[in-house]
Amino acid sequence: MELTGAEITIRCLQEEGAQYVFGYPGGAVLHIYDALFNQDQVKHVLVRHEQAAVHAADGYARSTDKVGVALVTSGPGVTNAVTGIATAYMDSIPMVIISGQVPTYAIGEDAFQEVDTVGITRPCVKHNFLVKDVNEIASTIKKAFYLAKSGRPGPVLVDIPKDISNQKTGFSYPSSVSIRSYHPPQHNDAGQIKSAVQLLLEARRPMIYSGGGVILADASRQLTELVHLLGFPCTNTLMGLGGFPATDSQFVGMLGMHGTYEANMGMQYCDVLLAVGARFDDRVVGNVKHFNQEKRKIIHIDIDPSSISKRVKVDIPIVGDVAKVLDSMLAELRSRKEILDKQAIAPWWAQIQEWRGKNCLFYKKSNEIIKPQSVIEKLYEVTRGDAFITSDVGQHQMWAAQYYKFDKPRRWINSGGLGTMGFGLPAAMGVQLANPDAAVACVTGEGSIQMCIQELSTCKQFHLPLKIIMLNNRYLGMVRQWQQFFHGNRYAESYMDALPDFIKLAEAYGHVGIRVEHPSDVEPALKEAFGLKRQLVFMDFITDPTENVFPMVQGGKGLSEVILAEDL
Amino acid sequence: MRHIISLLMENEAGALSRVSGLFSARGYNIESLTVAPTEDATMSRMTIVTSGSDEVIEQIYKQLNKLIEVFAVMDLSEGEHLERELMLVKVRAVGAAREEMKRMADIFRGSIIDVTDKTYTIQLTGTGNKLDSFLQAIDRSLILETVRTGASGIGRGDRILKL
Numbered sequence: 001m002e003l004t005g006a007e008i009t010i011r012c013l014q015e016e017g018a019q020y021v022f023g024y025p026g027g028a029v030l031h032i033y034d035a036l037f038n039q040d041q042v043k044h045v046l047v048r049h050e051q052a053a054v055h056a057a058d059g060y061a062r063s064t065d066k067v068g069v070a071l072v073t074s075g076p077g078v079t080n081a082v083t084g085i086a087t088a089y090m091d092s093i094p095m096v097i098i099s100g101q102v103p104t105y106a107i108g109e110d111a112f113q114e115v116d117t118v119g120i121t122r123p124c125v126k127h128n129f130l131v132k133d134v135n136e137i138a139s140t141i142k143k144a145f146y147l148a149k150s151g152r153p154g155p156v157l158v159d160i161p162k163d164i165s166n167q168k169t170g171f172s173y174p175s176s177v178s179i180r181s182y183h184p185p186q187h188n189d190a191g192q193i194k195s196a197v198q199l200l201l202e203a204r205r206p207m208i209y210s211g212g213g214v215i216l217a218d219a220s221r222q223l224t225e226l227v228h229l230l231g232f233p234c235t236n237t238l239m240g241l242g243g244f245p246a247t248d249s250q251f252v253g254m255l256g257m258h259g260t261y262e263a264n265m266g267m268q269y270c271d272v273l274l275a276v277g278a279r280f281d282d283r284v285v286g287n288v289k290h291f292n293q294e295k296r297k298i299i300h301i302d303i304d305p306s307s308i309s310k311r312v313k314v315d316i317p318i319v320g321d322v323a324k325v326l327d328s329m330l331a332e333l334r335s336r337k338e339i340l341d342k343q344a345i346a347p348w349w350a351q352i353q354e355w356r357g358k359n360c361l362f363y364k365k366s367n368e369i370i371k372p373q374s375v376i377e378k379l380y381e382v383t384r385g386d387a388f389i390t391s392d393v394g395q396h397q398m399w400a401a402q403y404y405k406f407d408k409p410r411r412w413i414n415s416g417g418l419g420t421m422g423f424g425l426p427a428a429m430g431v432q433l434a435n436p437d438a439a440v441a442c443v444t445g446e447g448s449i450q451m452c453i454q455e456l457s458t459c460k461q462f463h464l465p466l467k468i469i470m471l472n473n474r475y476l477g478m479v480r481q482w483q484q485f486f487h488g489n490r491y492a493e494s495y496m497d498a499l500p501d502f503i504k505l506a507e508a509y510g511h512v513g514i515r516v517e518h519p520s521d522v523e524p525a526l527k528e529a530f531g532l533k534r535q536l537v538f539m540d541f542i543t544d545p546t547e548n549v550f551p552m553v554q555g556g557k558g559l560s561e562v563i564l565a566e567d568l
Numbered sequence: 569m570r571h572i573i574s575l576l577m578e579n580e581a582g583a584l585s586r587v588s589g590l591f592s593a594r595g596y597n598i599e600s601l602t603v604a605p606t607e608d609a610t611m612s613r614m615t616i617v618t619s620g621s622d623e624v625i626e627q628i629y630k631q632l633n634k635l636i637e638v639f640a641v642m643d644l645s646e647g648e649h650l651e652r653e654l655m656l657v658k659v660r661a662v663g664a665a666r667e668e669m670k671r672m673a674d675i676f677r678g679s680i681i682d683v684t685d686k687t688y689t690i691q692l693t694g695t696g697n698k699l700d701s702f703l704q705a706i707d708r709s710l711i712l713e714t715v716r717t718g719a720s721g722i723g724r725g726d727r728i729l730k731l
Contacts, residue, residue: 118582123593127636130582147636180731181578181639306630309623 005134005165006031007038009098012141014041015173018069020060020433021045021098022053026073027113028100031165045433045462048454050077052426054084054097054155055452059430061093062413063388065218067148068095068430074102074162075113078120083420085155086124090417091239092216094153096144097125103163104132117159126154134167139174146177151184152304153216185303185319192318193325196274196299197332199316201340203272205348206232209255211284212239212416213277213302213322220244220409222326223276229333231342233352235263237278239416242406247385252352253361256284257553258398261360262352264551264559268294269351275300277322280312281417282555288312290558301325360551360564361402370519372396372471372543375526376403379441379469382526387439388413388431392424392448395477398549400443422451425468429455432464439530441467446499446540447476456509459536467529468538470502473545481548485563506538515540570599570619572644572651572721573628574729578637579605579612586635587614596620596628600653600718611639611731615651615721617696639731648724654691655699656681658713661688665710676702687712695719 003011009032013021022045025033036044047053050072057068068088072081078099088095102111118130127147129140137160144156200206208230214223220243227234227250234244235255244251253260255267267273267285273296278284285291288311300307300314301322308317318325363373376399379387389404390413391397397414406412413431415423428442449470459466471477479494503513512535516525522541529537550565577583584603591598599617606613618628625643632641644651661669666688673680673690676698682689692702696719703714723729 119585122582122586122589179636182636304634306627306634310627 001170002168003171004031004035004168005137005160006035008134008137008169008171009141009160009165010035010039010042011171012138012173013069014039016067016141016145018042018067021069021071022047022056022060022430023071024050024053024073024077026077026100028074028102028162029071029077029165031162032071032098032100032160044071045429045458047426047458049452050080051084051422052429052452052455052458054081054088054095055423055426056430057095058084058088058093059390059413059427060434061095061430062427063410063431064434066434067145068093070095070097072097073100073113074117075115077113078115078117082120082124083422085121085157087415087418087420087423088155089124089126091212091415092153093155094148095155096141096148097155097157099157099159100165101130101159101161104161105163107161117157121157124155125157128157128159130159131164132161134164134169137164138171142174142177143179147179147182185305186321189318190328192316193328193332196316196318197329197336199272199297199299200230200274200333201336201338203232204344205269205271206230206274206345207266207270207272208232208234208274208276209237209267209278210234210240210243210276211237211278214240214243215409217277217303217322218409219277219323219326222323222330224248226326226330226333229330230340231345233266233349235259235266237284237416238401238414240278241401241412242409245407246405247407252356254401255559257286257555258402258549258551259553261358261551261562261564262355264553264562265355266352268559271296273298276326277302279307279310282311285312285559286553287556287558290561293558358564362565363547363550366544367519369544370516370522370541372473372541372547373399373403374519375469375471375522375541375543376400376443378523378526379443380404382523382530383439383441387411387441388428388435390414390424390428390431390440390442392442392444392451393419393421394445394448395473395481395547395549396443396445396448396471399471421448424448425452425455425466428466429458429462429464432466433462439467441469443469443471445477446470446472446474446502447496453505456506456511456536456538460510463534464536465532465534466536468536470538470540471543472499472502472540473543473547474499475545478549484548485554502538502540506536511536511538513538513540515542517542569621569625570617570645571625572649572719573616573618573632573641574644574721575614575616575632575641576606576639576729576731577612577614577635578639579610580637583612583637586637587616587632590631590635591618594627594631596624602718602720615719617719640729642723642727642729644721644723647727649721649727650724651695651719651721652693653696653699653717653719654693655702655714655716656689656691657703657711658687658689659706660686660710660712662686665707669706669710672702672706676705678702
């Protein structure tokens with residue numbers, strides 16, 4: 001029996017086990033929507049803006065180990081989706097985006113809702129395809145899922161012209177896939193692993209630094225074992241939180257621009273650094289010249305060779321799947337006769353304890369005004385540290401990362417690389433659909449939430465009982481903080497006037513709104529909200545507008561040149 | 569430092585723009601870029617002349633390898649290699665210059681491939697340096713037009729870039 005290209009597209013999604021497709025219909029994808037209508041295996045989630053479709057698919061992927069799927073129409077459907085695609089690309093999230101295109105005969109004629117989708121998305125996808133033959137839809141979608149998930153993951157876009165989705169052909173889904181020019185690294189080098197283990201055993205001031213690669217490779221079990229076996233301190237990047245349990249005594253906190261004093265000093269002054277699925281980016285090591293002033297040996301495990309020695313020169317590169325490499329390292333370590341000399345690193349731990357003594361996450365508590373940090377601490381307590389937390393971008397994101405102690409991977413969902421405001425709410429929708437019984441909270445600000453606030457409507461339609469934790473300081477807080485520190489208190493356009501009444505807004509969308517203005521109300525309000533298991537609760541916390549995020553390593557400075565709250 | 573990089577990739581629509589887009593997005597230099605299908609028409613061979621520090625060249629190599637449609641990358645300048653470029657120069661060839669121009673073309677082992685009563689079109693192949701030298705050797709005011717292909721490169725002897 002022959003199927004249309006549209007029916008084949010949906011059959012492919014079924015074959016890939018796609019549970020949800022997040023999308024928005026339009027002219028060029030009408031055949032595909034028709035095919036969706038005639039089945040109920042793949043559920044469609046109608047968003048209110050294509051950016052949200054991609055963020056939702058992204059949140060779905062981040063909170064599971066599955067590929068997220070988004071479906072958008074041509075032209076503005078695609079351009080709206082670009083922010084979401086770039087967000088996923090920067091954080092290496094496996095995703096397949098299906099986009100409609102004008103019919104093949106109209107391509108290049110500036111047709112209605114035509115845009116060069118493959119051209120526009122090229123710099124922010126792992127790969128993309130324009131399908132010009134109905135017989136190639138199945139094999140292309142197969143390739144797209146394979147590319148999205150294998151090697152260093154990333155978004156892959158498949159552009160399908162309208163006439164192609166309406167032509168008919170026979171359907172058989174390929175059982176296997178091979179792309180002759182694509183061979184993701186599989187192996188790991190035994191020699192390199194031996195040298196790495198030797199170096200680790202000789203370390204006197206060791207540090208283990210892990211990033212999003214550990215989460216993506218589902219390697220947190222191996223990482224945790226290794227850290228425990230070695231007895232070394234461990235820090236996580238913003239993307240790597242939950243890769244190693246935050247409540248573990250060997251955890252020294254997040255590192256980087258708003259990382260802890262002990263993590264950053266440990267990075268700067270260690271003699272052997274083991275980097276696992278992390279990429280030494282500017283928000284993590286700051287000024288590379290300053291970082292390189294201290295001599296240390298670096299072992300770097302990453303699946304992407306181009307991440308190695310990109311910003312910081314590495315001594316022992318190990319290319320491969322992080323989980324497999326860590327397995328080999330654990331085996332090598334256990335086969336060694338020499339017993340780890342934990343005494344040898346005792347002075348280093350003493351130094352770290354001294355740095356910890358700075359208590360760098362200290363903030364002044366108040367009985368008068370709600371401190372944003374305290375909201376996150378209460379959120380942690382009320383949810384017993386077991387919620388899925390998504391965030392937007394800004395101060396609230398940093399506070400969530402600093403004060404919510406993530407013990408499990410895939411619980412902390414944020415836009416680390418691109419820093420996309422508007423990510424939190426739609427991402428939380430994907431997380432909630434993937435984890436229907438879990439508590440899912442979106443930590444946001446009054447600036448970020450307004451960038452995708454229309455999704456409150458989607459949440460109503462799909463009964464998503466999210467908890468929105470909005471830290472409302474009436475400022476674009478991170479912008480205001482930089483203006484205070486580096487622009488002479490000139491708060492250019494960072495004050496937000498004429499904010500809506502968020503409670504009424506939440507109610508208008510059919511949700512529950514709770515405003516919290518007093519510190520003593522924070523905990524009871526959170527308990528009430530999380531008690532409403534079936535309803536979305538929008539919590540508007542009126543917080544101290546002058547609060548800043550500390551510690552802070554300002555852009556272009558070194559990791560030891562940190563500003564602490566007490567310095568000001 | 570100048571590097572000449574060869575790569576073998578799928579002969580697909582848009583493949584060239586993935587390479588050129590990579591160079592512009594990451595701020596790498598392109599001095600020249602040539603591309604054409606190989607004896608196997610499903611593959612294209614590209615030669616890119618670029619320059620940069622060792623770190624930048626290492627990144628270019630890795631980033632090119634990361635492109636899904638690229639089979640293999642070789643930095644030809646890391647070893648023995650040959651490179652050739654083709655140039656067509658249209659010159660004014662009247663009076664005394666007519667004989668002089670033919671003589672110069674012979675010295676540089678060029679050939680005159682089009683003749684009118686006022687012009688010659690000279691074809692020259694060689695390294696970029698040789699082509700530059702020719703342009704410097706002739707009277708600049710007589711040059712009407714030049715067109716160059718950019719360098720194509722190949723490894724010497726056993727250095728082979730193949731699938």
